[in-house]
Amino acid sequence: MRRYIAHLDMDAFYASVELLRYPDLRGRPVVIGGGRRHQPVQREDGTRSYAQLRSYVGRGVITTATYEARALGVHSGMGLMKAAALAPEAVLLPVDFDEYRRYSRLFKAAVTAIAPHMEDRGIDEIYLDLGELPGVRDAVGDDPLGGVRAVAQSIKDAVRAATGLSCSIAVTPNKLLSKLGSDLDKPDGLTLVTEADIPTRIWPLPAKRINGIGPKANEKLAALGIHTIGELAAADPQWLIGHFGASYGAWLHEAAHGRDDRAVVTYSEPKSLSRETTFDRDLHARQDREQLGAIFTRLCEQVADDLVRKGYVGKTIGLKLRYDNFKTVTRDLTLPGPTQDPRVIRQAAGQCLKRVPLERRLRLLGVRVGSLSRPGAAPEGPPGDAEDSTSADARDPSVAYTLPLF
Incomplete structure (x- = not known):
């Protein structure tokens, strides 16, 4: 089909x-x-x-x-x-991420009212499987894509009615081509690409436009004389495998020919939630202790709010620091049991902070909560492992934080 x-x-x-x-x-x-x-x-x-x-x-x-x-x-x-x-x-x-998230929820609700088979790919992009929608499935006659075009236009109209914003949408046989296609006619584009269109619409594009060809792979392709998707498609697959390995080399050949069998995945659990901020000026752990402490606490509170709003708890608390020389370090701490309490998150992140050098100035600070689960879900460890995961001090709101430096 x-x-x-x-x-x-x-x-x-x-x-x-x-x-x-x-x-x-x-x-x-x-x-x-x-x-x-x-x-x-x-x-x-x-x-x-x-x-x-x-x-x-x-x-x-x-x-x-x-x-x-x-x-x-x-x-x-x-x-x-x-x-x-x-x-x-x-x-x-x-x-203003709170406002952007609000509009994200609005446009996705408008889309799923028409096309419920949606894969959420972030705050501003989604994939949709339109194949079972009546206007698409039943399309016949001289213009079989007419139904596809009409459904895509109705989705665009619904997004604008719900948000006042425009979007670009591409409909193709697969996710790889659709990702490429949605950028062809921006802004406010509606693009249809079939297999027959690949030589004229896809092959002239730079190879780096394929989602999955990063800067290093693109640099290597350029050094080998391959700059466009068409040039990549013309390359011998065994030659690609010789230069890029069996798995990636074979994938490059398939991708350049517009082949992609991935399904639209309507739901997947996130692995972690995080908040981070880049400072307007580099801050020092001792000289700017008060300012860093306030930022650190706010990040922990924000990620805790995200957990509550999305309905998750997490066991692994992570810290991310970037120094003024752009070197980045991370540290994790796994709790006995899951939490969404900002105080527990703050305390655990503070323990991570003890394990990183703080002589250099800092330009970025981040807090992450991983190993997510739903509250009340069966514990993954042995019986009794998650009976009561937090210490008495962490549960008692009258106990002040005991944290290093900030």
């Missing part, structure tokens, strides 16, 4: 959400990635003043940008200081 797999990607999602809040910024280059100090200021006359990239000083990076800003050469992951040199007049807005 023919498959119709869709990949839906929200257009410049974070930036588009902000433009709903600040419609006067439409048409202007806008960058998302600032901190609280970059919050717009309401003037007495009702207008707003906005921070601009030209005045930014710090170590932050761009989370996303409007298409007008991207036209100036800035993009997600770029340092804000570098972006300021390219687009000094661009408006800088703070990140």
